Amino acid sequence: MLDTFLDRTIAPGYGKLGLVLRRRLPGWPADPPRMDGQVVMVTGAASGIGLAAAQGFASLGATVLAVARNEQRAKDAEKALSGDVRGVACDVSSVAALRELAEGVERLDVLVNNAGVMPGERSRSVDDVELTFATHVLGPFVLIQALAPVLEANAPARVINVTSGGMYTQALRPGDLMSEQDEYNPKTFYARSKRAEVVVTEQLATRLAGTGIVVHSMHPGWADTAGIQHAMPVFRKVAGPILRSDAEGADTIVWLGGAAEPLQSTGKLWMDRAMRPTHYRFGASPDGVEAREELWKLCERLASAV
Ligand SMILES: NC(=O)c1ccc[n+]([C@@H]2O[C@H](COP(=O)([O-])OP(=O)(O)OC[C@H]3O[C@@H](n4cnc5c(N)ncnc54)[C@H](OP(=O)(O)O)[C@@H]3O)[C@@H](O)[C@H]2O)c1
Incomplete structure (x- = not known):
């Protein structure tokens, strides 16, 4: 009951206190085991939650491919991390x-799509796609499918998409x-793209069912990162x-990447090591089947245009 209370009241649950209290509740899931021999890719690994997640996996013994937007940021990530870590440059929008990034990957057990942006003004990717959509929706859509064969070869494998609690409002x-037809608002556009990311997570989970790849989304609560x-x-x-x-923001990413429980389901949304609803009564209504199908077709069209 306390866990649900923390979730619904937002500020106490999303902040530091939520995690501190939940960790003391009976039934708090055990820490993930060692991950020696496994390969984990984390995007947006040069700072914030991505950097902390990359360190979490490296500390468990995994080989980490720390993806950052360019060579310099990839070097920054390598320098900041300890363990078996390789910085890799890639603009994930x-x-x-x-596609080039995926071609160079020979083994992968866990993919974490963490890179995120909230531009102050309307921005576009090199593919001329609105930047929050390109980064949070189209990027994971393309990367997951490009890496699916190599993930499947290492099944059971996991994909973790980092969304935001802001998506509950959209x-x-x-x-x-x-x-495209709306006036730009950074928080609204960001939250809409994070909602779309959760929908695409569910769709990919369905399409990859039976391959041994589970696809989950999670939100980290509120962490004091450079992004914020x-x-x-x-x-x-x-x-x-x-x-x-x-590191507290990254806790559930590392747990989802290593623990046994997340392999028992796919397409779920998690926060603080527990499944969470994708909609609340006070937030946005569930999306219709047609809207969801339109989103999938849009991603397919944008991906095939390049
Ligand atoms: N912090 C929070 O409270 C919070 C809450 C909800 C959700 N989140 C989500 O958590 C994730 C991590 O955010 P954060 O708070 O840790 O912010 P952050 O410190 O700004 O980290 C975001 C990372 O993504 C990278 N990135 C952005 N666009 C990229 C691109 N096109 N190609 C490659 N890398 C790119 C950034 O690289 P540069 O530094 O080089 O720009 C940065 O390293 C995001 O998805 C965010 O939406 C965070």
Whole structure:
């Protein structure tokens, strides 16, 4: 009951206190076992939650492919991490760059699509796709499918897509899934793309059923990262004392990547090592079948255009 209370009241649950209290509750899942011999790819690994997740996997003995936006950031990631880590440059909003990235991967057990953006003004990827959509939706859509053969070869394998609790406020916009017809608002566009990411996670989970690859999404609560400091300075000032550390934000990513329980299901949303609903009564309504199908077709069209 306390866990559900923390989830529904948002601020206490999403902040540091939520994780501290949940860790003390009976039934808190055990830490993941060692991951020696496994290969984990984490995108957005040069900072924040991605860096902390990469370190978490490396500390468990996994080989980590730390993906960052360019050579310099890949070097930054390598320098900041200890263990068996290789920095890899890739702009994850670029379809061609993602395909090239996937071509160079020989073994993979866990893929974490963590890279995220909240641009201050409307921005577009190199493929001319709205940037939050390109980064949070199209990128994972392309990378997961490009890596599916190598993940399947190492089954059971896992994909973890990092979304945001902000997605509870937004539904898909049928007819305008990339919000091209709407005035730009950083938080709204970000949250819409994070909602679409959860829908695409469910769709990929269904399509990959039977391959031995499970596909989950998770949200980290609120962590005091460079991303938050840059994109939401006012929120950061007000919420500062209750925000989680980067490692606390990454806790459920590492758990999903290594523990046994997440292999028992696919297409679920997680937070603090537990499954969570994708909709609440106070938030956006569930999306219709047609809107979801339109999203899948849009991703297919955008991916095939490159
Ligand atoms: N912090 C929170 O409270 C919170 C809450 C909900 C969800 N999240 C999600 O958690 C994830 C990590 O965010 P964070 O808070 O750790 O922010 P962050 O420190 O800004 O990390 C985001 C990372 O993604 C990288 N990135 C962005 N676009 C990229 C691209 N096109 N190609 C390659 N890398 C790219 C960034 O690289 P550069 O540094 O080089 O730009 C950065 O390393 C995001 O998906 C975010 O939406 C965070």
